[in-house]
Amino acid sequence: MSDSTLRRFGVSMDESLLAQFDELIKEKGYENRSEAVRDLVRNALVNQSWEDDEQDVAGSILLFYDHHQTDVMQELTSIQHDMHHAILATTHFHLDHHNCLELIVVKGKAKELRGFSDQMISMKGVKYGKFTVAPVK
């Protein structure tokens, strides 16, 4: 927590939403609602701040896919070679006979990286993908 003054504010929420929120707080291990709300706000601010296309960001792209799916490996490799200037590291895990998990660490302009990750995540054969960023000043 920063050394700035704490300010209180009231939040109205319907009961069922609040019950779900309390359940989440318990699962995640937050000490109280305030700490959970602060974290949610911080996340929202990070997500919002890198919506600026020209912002420099660093982050990771996680991809989960079946390498037997036609052309998926070849297309992923081809896209990554086009983006070699933005890729800091790549790690590939062979999870089982079919499935691969790939972690790509990237750094560059928000707009370019978003396009890059969208291209891979939306690819046929990619079952799950997630792009996580931290703003870099």
Ligand code: NI
């Ligand atoms: Ni593999």
